[in-house]
Amino acid sequence: MEYDFRNLEPRWQNYWRERGVYHVSNVSNKPHYYVLDMFPYPSGAGLHVGHPLGYIASDIYARYKRLRGFNVLHPMGYDAYGLPAEQYAIQTGQHPAVTTEKNIARYREQLDKLGFCFDWDREVRTCDPKYYKWTQWTFLQLFKHYYDNTENKAMPIASLEARFAQKGTEELDAACTEVLDFTAEEWNGWDEAKRQQVLMNYRLAYLADIPVNWCAGLGTVLANDEVVNGLSVRGGYPVERKLMRQWSLRITAYAQRLVDGLEKVEWTDSLKEIQRNWIGRSEGAAVWFPLDVKSNENVLPGAQAYMPQFDPQPVPSFEIFTTRPDTIFGVTFMVLCPEHELIDQITTPEQRQQVQDYVTWAKNRSERERQAEVKKVSGVFTGAYAVNPLTEERIPIWVSDYVLAGYGTGAIMAVPAHDSRDFAFARHFGLPIRQVVTQEKDVVSDPSTWAESMDAKTGWSVNSGFVTGMKVKEAMAAVIDKIEELGIGHRTVNYRLRDAIFSRQRYWGEPFPVYYKTTRQQDDGTTSQVACPIPEECLPLELPEVGEFKPTATGEPPLGHAQKWAWDEQNRSVVENSRIDNKTVFPLELSTMPGFAGSSGYYLRYMDPTNDERYFSEQAVEYWQNVDLYVGGAEHGTGHLIYARFWNKFLFDLGMAKKEEPFQKLINQGMIQGRSNFVYRSKADNGLFISKGLIKDMDEVTPIHVDINIVDNDVLDVEKFRQWRPEFADARFETEGGKYVCGWEVEKMSKSMYNVQNPDDLVERYGADTLRLYEMFLGPVEQAKPWDTNGIEGVHRFLKKFWRLFECLNNDCVSDASNTQAMKILHQTIKKVTDDIERFSFNTSVSTFMICTNQLTDLKCGSREVLEPLAVLIAPFAPHIAEELWHQLGHDTTVFDAEWPQYDDKYLVEDTVKYPVQFNGKMRFTIDLPAAATQAEALEAVKASADGQRWMAGAEPKKVIFVPKKIINIVL
């Protein structure tokens, strides 16, 4: 009987579905294991061969774990909110829900064909109100909590209110936007609006005017990880900095825990490094530099103290952040960012015009220009001077945009000798450079001769007062101690991580469960809007229908088009906008949540996906704990994987998540790149195409992308090529032995390069099992590699051969002698495959199956005793053929209820092993030895077998190295 995958694969897929073979229960006495894939965004293009790579790997591991007796949770769902569906809606007017539904159906069809073991009963979709109810709920919890640095966890905002009423901000150490200082009396005297304004400063989900990445092309705000080189990741539109009132998540409160948590998880070093860099923890010191008042008297009428904790005098001071406190003796100037609030106050009249011009210029420069011109030095002198608090030297204050408002304090002490940017600045403006660190003890040189600054944090301090002669590390500590002693600064840690902007001016996302009350403030009479949460029991707040998906004429987000988008506080329901009276009916928030909202907690929801009472039940999370294995792309390193960890840590603080880290082990599948094929058109003769091997000079031909689907093993199907496009209808070919050979190149997989491979075609041609094995055989899962179908025939051939192996059993052609040999082969295979799966080396597992099959075929097959375990062994990789063969062997239950075969050492022991023996590299021969031979026995055997010329009888070797089963090395 032929290996008829076209008949067999759908048949078993039905069998699995009908019997609910992959249904997973939360109640089991088996050990649990949770294997998760990053759920896909269902795009209109459908799956390409890159998607399934990770799914196949996780499917293999999930099935393997199941066969090893684990209760395996392996769910799948859709990250269904997103920009493409919305863009499509704007163009066509088609509702995003409709296109999304259609795309999901297509994805599901494609996924089903590949025979995955997902428990579809647990499917989640981020756009489903039953799901996003919990996304909104989590947002409300973030809104209702603040981060207490003393407790080092999130705490209810109510406890903060109680605290304020009792003792104000005294002894409070909490994550906040701005450090506030008020007493209980002050708090108690404030009205509700003012109090809400203060609380907003502490909430983990907060509303604030912040500089955001505004993308006019998309009409929305973007998070930092959605912007690259000043352009939006989606669409590549320019992005500008703009001050807007936005919801943000105070993820920075968790910065340290996000760094620390990386120690506890099994991720690749490179991904951990990506996250560490993104969080960007740096230790250093904050130091106050006071203004030199004497030299600036004329510019400081009524200057206010800017150093409340430290300075009793009304002298403006600048707090700077440095990671090199040891170089404080080398400060020759200081630099403020153009946004710095003290610039106006300190600038001298003579410099005022210049400074204003510079600040204006810097503000109007787009983010993109700024980043592109990083190497261009610009800046202006303010005319003012500061005092170095340790040396009491007078140093000029400059303004330059190389100092960023968003990092540290927006002001720096410049040490040009030991910082490359300060160095470039000093050189450009002719400012002095003073060496305070030397790499070779006591050796100093003239910095004016330097080509670059000396940035290394190594060497010794020189010209540095009390730290002169100390090693750099010691000097750092000594300077900070001194600064703290003098009360002019302190040890501190800075993070590069920014709070996550959570508002998007889009339609197709989760609505914020928030409405706004307008109130008039008692003290100054200004009106302000107070954000009020929708009661939790009223969730989900469903996304309203809108006539149009574009922003409104007044520039409001698409939800501004909704007719029914107001909150009736008394009836606790969404009502018509026309009823807004700001007394009982209020406007609802018009922004929606970003893509990462829905994907930040989906792995928890899979544990208990139909629960309407809770996010997930206590019992479910208690059983599953967290994800044991997460498979997905490393491109989510600075986005989803940070947000999800934050989300989980927050839920952990609430006592809901049971593990602080959501993803214990993480495997990054490598990106599948496209492999494009080219034909070469002669420049001299436009109708002539020259085969690759016949081209003498690449200048004589034009390479043209050709659809990879009409190329097989780099050989062009010339007839299909002529039909492919009208202009090639009369194409002529200069061939190599009748074959037209195409060139190839690795490029991104994209439609325009005609190199997109659709998995359906391959399933149709070779079957799902072949495709699964082939994708694994391609190379290590983690490695990026170009897609290339050149080897798929070999894998398909292997499956046919494997199939024939089982036909032998039916023909009963097994001999006893060969059976013993076959058992050895089987047990070697069990051991190797098991080891390989455990270390996620699926490509070598496939090779092992090939070797095993070849050997058994050579032996003229094997017995049931051999073939039965083999069917189980291959089941994770090629489930359909395994299930078919398993049933042919007479079983009537699924192979996935079988037990994973164990290997027996007795079959692995070889009687004798050939040992290569080496005499100090000069001579080598091979002897036979019992496999279990000891070093002494080995030596005796060597002496007995070695040839007499070189091994003198009775001679003793100087040294013998004996590695069992490997090699004996003897030094004479």
Next chain:
RNA sequence: GCUCUGGUGGUGGAAUGGUAGACACGAGGGACUUAAAAUCCCUUGCCCGCAAGGGCGUGUGGGUUCAAGUCCCACCCGGAGUACCA
């Protein structure tokens, strides 16, 4: 620039410090066939040699070791992340 990766035949890739190139593709040769498909066998890192055999080989140069693709140092080249982060 900084950080992380990787560099092995014509190709994809194997090698707990122990016979480098498993396995597969491609290529060449052959068997079976009227033919094709399918299947099977042989050769295939490079150089010398009819052969036996020998020499050279894991980006480059050093080092550690009886033994290095693997460990250490320096450099060169790719890929990824990040980017005026003080």
